[in-house]
Amino acid sequence: xxxxxxxxxxxxxxxxxxxxxxxxxxxxxxxxxxxxxxxxxxxxxxxxxxxxxxxxxxxxxxxxxxxxxxxxxxxxxxxxxxxxxxxxxxxxxxxxxxxxxxxxxxxxxxxxxxxxxxxxxxxxxxxxxxxxxxxxxxxxxxxxxxxxxxxxxxxxxxxxxxxxxxxxxxxxxxxxxxxxxxxxxxxxxxxxxxxxxxxxxxxxxxxxxxxxxxxxxxxxxxxxxxxxxxxxxxxxxxxxxxxxxxxxxxxxxxxxxxxxxxxxxxxxxxxxxxxxxxxxxxxxxxxxxxxxxxxxxxxxxxxxxxxxxxxxxxxxxxxxxxxxxxxxxxxxxxxxxxxxxxxxxxxxxxxxxxxxxxxxxxxxxxxxxxxxxxxxxxxxxxxxxxxx
Amino acid sequence: xxxxxxxxxxxxxxxxxxxxxxxxxxxxxxxxxxxxxxxxxxxxxxxxxxxxxxxxxxxxxxxxxxxxxxxxxxxxxxxxxxxxxxxxxxxxxxxxxxxxxxxxxxxxxxxxxxxxxxxxxxxxxxxxxxxxxxxxxxxxxxxxxxxxxxxxxxxxxxxxxxxxxxxxxxxxxxxxxxxxxxxxxxxxxxxxxxxxxxxxxxxxxxxxxxxxxxxxxxxxxxxxxxxxxxxxxxxxxxxxxxxxxxxxxxxxxxxxxxxxxxxxxxxxxxxxxxxxxxxxxxxxxxxxxxxxxxxxxxxxxxxxxxxxxxxxxxxxxxxxxxxxxxxxxxxxxxxxxxxxxxxxxxxxxxxxxxxxxxxxxxxxxxxxxxxxxxxxxxxxxxxxxxxx
Numbered sequence: 001x002x003x004x005x006x007x008x009x010x011x012x013x014x015x016x017x018x019x020x021x022x023x024x025x026x027x028x029x030x031x032x033x034x035x036x037x038x039x040x041x042x043x044x045x046x047x048x049x050x051x052x053x054x055x056x057x058x059x060x061x062x063x064x065x066x067x068x069x070x071x072x073x074x075x076x077x078x079x080x081x082x083x084x085x086x087x088x089x090x091x092x093x094x095x096x097x098x099x100x101x102x103x104x105x106x107x108x109x110x111x112x113x114x115x116x117x118x119x120x121x122x123x124x125x126x127x128x129x130x131x132x133x134x135x136x137x138x139x140x141x142x143x144x145x146x147x148x149x150x151x152x153x154x155x156x157x158x159x160x161x162x163x164x165x166x167x168x169x170x171x172x173x174x175x176x177x178x179x180x181x182x183x184x185x186x187x188x189x190x191x192x193x194x195x196x197x198x199x200x201x202x203x204x205x206x207x208x209x210x211x212x213x214x215x216x217x218x219x220x221x222x223x224x225x226x227x228x229x230x231x232x233x234x235x236x237x238x239x240x241x242x243x244x245x246x247x248x249x250x251x252x253x254x255x256x257x258x259x260x261x262x263x264x265x266x267x268x269x270x271x272x273x274x275x276x277x278x279x280x281x282x283x284x285x286x287x288x289x290x291x292x293x294x295x296x297x298x299x300x301x302x303x304x305x306x307x308x309x310x311x312x313x314x315x316x317x318x319x320x321x322x323x324x325x326x327x328x329x330x331x332x333x334x335x336x337x338x339x340x341x342x343x344x345x346x347x348x349x350x351x352x353x354x355x356x357x358x359x360x361x362x363x364x365x366x367x368x369x370x371x372x373x374x375x376x377x378x379x380x381x382x383x384x385x386x387x388x
Numbered sequence: 389x390x391x392x393x394x395x396x397x398x399x400x401x402x403x404x405x406x407x408x409x410x411x412x413x414x415x416x417x418x419x420x421x422x423x424x425x426x427x428x429x430x431x432x433x434x435x436x437x438x439x440x441x442x443x444x445x446x447x448x449x450x451x452x453x454x455x456x457x458x459x460x461x462x463x464x465x466x467x468x469x470x471x472x473x474x475x476x477x478x479x480x481x482x483x484x485x486x487x488x489x490x491x492x493x494x495x496x497x498x499x500x501x502x503x504x505x506x507x508x509x510x511x512x513x514x515x516x517x518x519x520x521x522x523x524x525x526x527x528x529x530x531x532x533x534x535x536x537x538x539x540x541x542x543x544x545x546x547x548x549x550x551x552x553x554x555x556x557x558x559x560x561x562x563x564x565x566x567x568x569x570x571x572x573x574x575x576x577x578x579x580x581x582x583x584x585x586x587x588x589x590x591x592x593x594x595x596x597x598x599x600x601x602x603x604x605x606x607x608x609x610x611x612x613x614x615x616x617x618x619x620x621x622x623x624x625x626x627x628x629x630x631x632x633x634x635x636x637x638x639x640x641x642x643x644x645x646x647x648x649x650x651x652x653x654x655x656x657x658x659x660x661x662x663x664x665x666x667x668x669x670x671x672x673x674x675x676x677x678x679x680x681x682x683x684x685x686x687x688x689x690x691x692x693x694x695x696x697x698x699x700x701x702x703x704x705x706x707x708x709x710x711x712x713x714x715x716x717x718x719x720x721x722x723x724x725x726x727x728x729x730x731x732x733x734x735x736x737x738x739x740x741x742x743x744x745x746x747x748x749x750x751x752x753x754x755x756x757x758x759x760x761x762x763x764x765x766x767x768x769x770x771x772x773x774x775x776x
Contacts, residue, residue, distance in 0.1 A: 001631040003403025008396070014648060015391025212612040212632045213639060220604025227600060243389040244600045247648065251601060256644075260402060260635065 001211045004260040010149045011173040014247065016239070018177050019046075019139065022090065023053040025173040026137055030088035031058045033081055035101045037065050037093045041141060044183060050092055050139060060084055065093070068275060068282070069100030071115070071157040074107065081108040081134065091138045091171075094188070095145025095195075098138050099153035102169040105133040118155060118162035121365065122265060125166040133168035139175045142184060143246035144192030144283070146199060146253025148174035154272070160364050161272035176250065178242035186233055189245075190338040191283025193229045196249035197222060197334075198286040202265050203258035205294065205304045206371040211261040215307070218257045222312045224248045226334060233338050266369035267293050270380055273360045280347045287335040288344045292386035294328050296379065297370075344387045354384045389599045392648040398537045399561040402635065404627070406565050407434075407527065410478065411441040413561045414525055418476035419446045421469060423489045425453050425481045429529060432571060438480055438527060448472055453481070456663060456670070457488030459503070459545040462495065469496040469522065479526045479559075482576070483533025483583075486526050487541035490557040493521040506543060506550035509753065510653060513554040521556035527563045530572060531634035532580030532671070534587060534641025536562035542660070548752050549660035564638065566630035574621055577633075578726040579671025581617045584637035585610060585722075586674040590653050591646035593682065593692045594759040599649040603695070606645045610700045612636045614722055621726050654757035655681050658768055661748045668735045675723040675730045680774035682716050684767065685758075732775045742772045 013021050026032060032054055034047060041047050042063055051059050062077040080086065081104060091101035106125070107114035109132045117125055140148045147153065152165045181189070204218035225248055232241040251257070270293075271285030280288075298305060302320065309315040309327035318326065332342045341347065358377050361367065369375035401409050414420060420442055422435060429435050430451055439447050450465040468474065469492060479489035494513070495502035497520045505513055528536045535541065540553045569577070592606035613636055620629040639645070658681075659673030668676075686693060690708065697703040697715035706714065720730045729735065746765045749755065757763035 001403070001628065001635065003406065005399065005401055007399040010395075012392075012394040012647075014394070015389070018391065210628045210632065211635075212615060213608055213636050216608025216611060217605050220601055220608055223604060224600040240389065240598045243648075244598065247389070247599075248601050259400075260631075 001260040002209055002262070006255055006259045007167070008149065008170065008255050010171045012149060012176060012250070013173055014176040016177060016179060018175050019049055019180070020053045022050055022137065022139065022175060023055050026054060026057065026088055026090065027135075029057065031060070031084060031086050032088045032090055033060045033062055033077065033084070033086040034090045034092060035062045035065060035077060035097055035104065036091075037063070037097050039063065040183070041092050046139070046141070046180065047092060050090065054090075060086065065097045065100040067096045068154070068156045068161060069096045069103070071118070071155055074100050074103050074155070075114065077104045078108045078114070087134060089134050089136045091136060092141065094140070094142030095147040098140070098147040098171070099145070099155065101136055101138070102133070102147070102151070102153040103155050103164060105136050105169055106130050106164070106166055108134055115157065117164050118157055120165070122163050122165070125164060127167070130166055131168065133166065136169065136171045137173045138171045139180070140246070141180050142188055142192055143181060143242070143249040144195040146196070146250055148176065149250050149254040156276065159276050159360065161276050176246055178239055178246050181242050181246065182237045184236070186236070186339065187281070190233045190340050191281050192249060193225055193232065193245065193338055194283040194287045194335055194340055196245075196252040197225050198267055198290050199252040200257065201290060202267060203261060203263050205301050205308055206262040206264050207301070208303050208307075209261045214257050214259065214261045217251075219311045221248050221252050221257065226312070229334065230337055262371040264371045266375050269366045269369055270361065270383065273357050273364070273366075274344070274349070277353070277357060277360060278347065278349055280349075284340055284347060287340045287342045288347070288387045289383065291328050291332045291342055292383045294324075294331070296383045296386055298324050344384070349388070351385065351388050354381060357384060389648045390597055390650070394643055394647045395555070396537065396558065396643050398559045400537060400564060400638070401561055402564040404565060404567060406563050407437055407568070408441045410438055410525065410527065410563060411443050414442060414445065414476055414478065415523075417445065419448070419472060419474050420476045420478055421448045421450055421465065421472070421474040422478045422480060423450045423453060423465060423485055423492065424479075425451070425485050427451065428571070429480050434527070434529070434568065435480060438478065448474065453485045453488040455484045456542070456544045456549065457484045457491070459506070459543055462488050462491050462543070463502065465492045466496045466502070475522060477522050477524045479524060480529065482528070482530030483535040486528070486535040486559070487533070487543065489524055489526070490521070490535070490539070490541040491543050491552060493524050493557055494518050494552070494554055496522055503545065505552050506545055508552070510551050510553070513552060515555070518554055519556065521554065524557065524559045525561045526559045527568070528634070529568050530576055530580055531569060531630070531637040532583040534584070534638055536564065537638050537642040544664065547664050547748065549664050564634055566627055566634050569630050569634065570625045572624070574624070574727065575669070578621045578728050579669050580637060581613055581620065581633060581726055582671040582675045582723055582728055584633075584640040585613050586655055586678050587640040588645065589678060590655060591649060591651050593689050593696055594650040594652050595689070596691050597649045602645050602647065602649045605639075607699045609636045609640050609645065614700070617722065618725055650759040652759045654763050657754045657757055658745075658749065658771065661745050661752070661754075662732070662737070665741070665745060665748060666735065666737055668737075672728055672735060675728045676732045676735070676775045677771065679716050679720045679730055680771045682712070682719070684771045684774055686712050732772070737776070739773065739776050742769060745772060
């Protein structure tokens with residue numbers, strides 16, 4: 001097992017009818033900015049319910065945080081925070097709203113150019129660069145990214161997507177009521193299953209490090225997502241399926257399953273470029289890149305791919321490569337069973353665009369990806385070709 | 389899935405050569421009381437190393453915290469804390485030292501009779517009773533109880549063992565270096581495996597609640613303990629086995645696997661009386677009570693027992709009762725493979741003492757045990773008879 005630190009102070013408030021606990025978990029007398037997306041939380045009445053729970057606190061609103069939240073949008077919220085002396089942020093939405101709110105929390109207290117915060121990649125923004133952030137609470141409406149229980153965000157700026165990690169941005173609390181997801185569009189639910197699935201494989205299908213509990217936990221999340229995936233997509237008001245989807249998605253990226261084991265994240269980094277260039281949903285990019293990644297990297301990831309085949313998909317017969325082929329095929333079938341296509345060509349991406357994607361990867365410094373840093377642009381190119 | 393809250397702010401510092409991080413994680417200028425057990429941490433030089441890491445802080449020592457830490461012992465430390473204006477406690481040891489230190493942390497700031505804190509059983513001591521505690525750090529030397537990453541303690545007083553839970557007593561940090569366990573007596577390592585195993589079964593072998601990830605995680609901890617149990621006992625310096633043992637034991641009782649599912653704890657409550665009356669090690673009492681508990685409660689726990697048989701022990705054939713019999717037999721064999729006896733008679737307990745144990749359970753209010761509160765003293769009696 002590798003050495004690790006694990007720290008996660010977010011208070012999770014999970015279950016039916018928990019929304020009215022927003023009030024008692026928000027500091028008395030706080031000046032609160034409620035942040036949300038492009039309207040569904042507002043239209044459904046959820047924002048009003050949250051404001052009711054906040055009682056007589058001074059509450060401001062900032063709506064319009066888009067999927068893949070943009071720097072320019074978030075800086076408008078920063079202006080409100082500064083003008084209105086906001087001291088608590090309450091994000092109501094999915095991963096994009098929560099990610100965006102984390103950036104607002106950091107940028108509002110950052111005295112230099114907040115674009116500085118985009119420069120640290122998957123490394124934590126050092127505390128001597130940004131050592132304070134406004135406190136955040138969240139009300140989750142979309143199980144997918146895990147942002148409700150981690151200190152990471154992904155921010156879009158110009159033609160790039162930039163990870164921003166900082167320990168000050170763990171939410172103080174997150175309300176996870178699976179019933180709040182009942183009105184989601186089907187595609188978002190399906191994307192959420194894929195996102196949680198690939199968060200898990202990024203921390204699991206690497207090389208063996210004798211992290212036995214970590215491996216079992218990762219396999220448990222994957223098996224759960226496989227068990228409930230189709231149901232949670234097709235039965236919008238199936239509470240049990242949504243509850244298992246939501247808790248699995250949170251645990252897939254709260255630091256736990258990656259503690260003490262290698263982590264890859266190349267599928268995400270390549271996927272980010274595809275979203276930035278072609279506007280393909282994040283989950284869809286992952287569904288297209290992962291099967292290709294596993295295929296091209298089968299020798300490097302062989303031991304864990306065989307473990308994945310056996311323990312997650314119950315594949316017990318065949319040669320090693322046959323088992324790996326079957327596991328990749330099962331993965332692809334699973335994504336497709338949710339209604340998520342797994343070929344870039346099906347999203348309208350033409351093969352002649354691949355060199356431009358590679359140039360963007362290089363421009364963003366993504367030239368040494370993977371759990372060992374050996375995934376060069378040449379290999380990324382092969383993966384993209386395989387993903388067509 | 390049941391509604392739940394999950395909150396655990398302990399910073400885990402896990403791995404090789406992490407001991408010198410005690411200093412940087414302890415507040416500068418703190419007046420520190422280092423607490424430890426009956427001598428091995430002192431003799432081995434570990435206490436001196438910890439003091440070196442603490443640098444020029446004012447450091448005091450309190451040794452002699454016994455297994456099943458006693459109220460009277462801990463109150464001596466409380467006197468030192470008050471006299472020397474201690475503001476940080478550093479526990480160096482196993483679960484008993486850490487549990488005892490949590491009690492010191494609460495009692496030192498409690499203005500009435502600290503025996504009040506023993507009266508809340510498995511419910512949390514309310515914050516309006518005890519809302520503050522001294523901050524604690526820990527250096528773990530024995531993987532077993534999970535105390536390094538939870539807010540619970542078990543304190544012995546007169547003829548009883550009393551759980552004390554309070555959210556203020558989560559350690560601020562815990563150093564988990566598996567190499568610090570290399571000098572442990574074999575019996576303590578074996579007890580530690582059993583303890584972690586039964587912590588897990590208390591939160592898993594109950595009734596189905598569709599907590600799919602929780603079940604998978606519990607099964608992952610159990611399978612890991614089964615895989616590494618014999619090795620971690622027999623190969624004192626096998627780092628990988630000890631690392632997996634240690635992290636599994638921490639995760640077995642940090643609130644995670646029990647969040648959103650029913651919990652039993654009857655095996656522990658009965659075991660506590662056996663330790664208090666006969667001085668049998670905690671792990672040994674669990675090894676004797678659990679197989680009997682599962683046998684007597686097989687109808688109530690049937691669905692989860694069958695899941696346990698299939699997913700943890702790979703038992704796939706036979707009638708339901710045959711599968712359950714096999715699973716119980718495998719559990720017993722596993723404990724015995726570690727050198728832990730599983731019959732009370734082997735610990736010198738005679739059957740004619742059972743009525744006295746039942747009287748103690750009654751005296752401590754343990755008359756409605758289990759995940760549904762239906763485990764009466766009459767059933768406890770049958771379990772103890774079966775455990776002979």
